[in-house]
Amino acid sequence: MTAKIIAVTQQKGGVGKSTIAMHLGAALHEKEKKVLVVDADGQNTLIHWSSTTCEEVGIPFSIVNLAEAGGEIHKEIKKFVNDYDLIIIDCPPSITEQISGIVLLVASIAIIPISSSPADYWSSIGLMKLIQQAQIINEDLKAVFLLNKTEEKRMLTRELKRSLKKLSFPLLKTRISTRECYKQAMALGKTVLQMTDRSSKLASAEIRACTNEILMLLK
Numbered sequence: 410m411t412a413k414i415i416a417v418t419q420q421k422g423g424v425g426k427s428t429i430a431m432h433l434g435a436a437l438h439e440k441e442k443k444v445l446v447v448d449a450d451g452q453n454t455l456i457h458w459s460s461t462t463c464e465e466v467g468i469p470f471s472i473v474n475l476a477e478a479g480g481e482i483h484k485e486i487k488k489f490v491n492d493y494d495l496i497i498i499d500c501p502p503s504i505t506e507q508i509s510g511i512v513l514l515v516a517s518i519a520i521i522p523i524s525s526s527p528a529d530y531w532s533s534i535g536l537m538k539l540i541q542q543a544q545i546i547n548e549d550l551k552a553v554f555l556l557n558k559t560e561e562k563r564m565l566t567r568e569l570k571r572s573l574k575k576l577s578f579p580l581l582k583t584r585i586s587t588r589e590c591y592k593q594a595m596a597l598g599k600t601v602l603q604m605t606d607r608s609s610k611l612a613s614a615e616i617r618a619c620t621n622e623i624l625m626l627l628k
């Protein structure tokens with residue numbers, strides 16, 4: 410078993426990297442994949458999230474903290490590749506950190522969350538250049554944008570989609586809508602896939618669809 414590596418990366422904070430990394434992990438686990446989620450961001454959102462124990466059900470898959478690994482992160486990741494089908498890496502919100510660059514050298518795909526804010530678009534330009542540099546060495550590296558927190562500001566989303574066409578990487582068909590349940594899930598130490606209210610069910614459907622799209626790209 411040699412794990413495929415999925416990097417969830419973006420220069421900006423607050424775009425949903427951690428939320429998407431955790432939910433991709435949950436949807437892959439549900440598909441009976443052996444999945445490891447790596448917290449590579451010093452803010453350690455995923456470590457805090459998974460150690461929140463409000464209820465009996467917690468995060469049902471492995472999460473490891475490699476935020477301190479710095480320029481050695483590829484060596485730490487290598488220790489896990491034989492034990493998992495997929496390794497998802499929640500990257501730090503910076504392209505100047507060594508971790509962000511190195512992860513792109515070992516990843517099969519980079520998922521770039523983006524919302525409708527122009528700032529997200531601008532920060533994607535620098536990241537796109539970093540990914541293109543990585544692709545010189547890691548020729549198999551794919552990259553895709555994932556629209557997160559849509560719904561609000563529909564006009565802007567349309568504008569953003571037009572702008573994204575100018576960038577080199579495609580946009581996943583599935584969009585992740587803004588829903589309170591993502592915040593609730595984080596506060597409860599679980600994912601929306603484990604919640605049964607209507608909003609969580611709609612959110613789960615989006616997460617599953619997005620995961621399927623990514624799996625197709627990894628084939």
Ligand SMILES: Nc1ncnc2c1ncn2[C@@H]1O[C@H](COP(=O)(O)OP(=O)(O)O)[C@@H](O)[C@H]1O
Pocket residue numbers: 421422423424425426427428429454502557558559585586587588589591592595
């Ligand atoms: N689709 C969404 N709908 C509602 N809230 C979201 C959504 N995606 C992320 N959030 C919230 O936005 C905040 C930032 O998300 P997070 O995943 O921590 O971003 P990042 O890791 O990029 O800094 C969190 O409070 C999270 O719950």
Ligand SMILES: [Mg+2]
Pocket residue numbers: 426427428450452454499
């Ligand atoms: Mg984060």
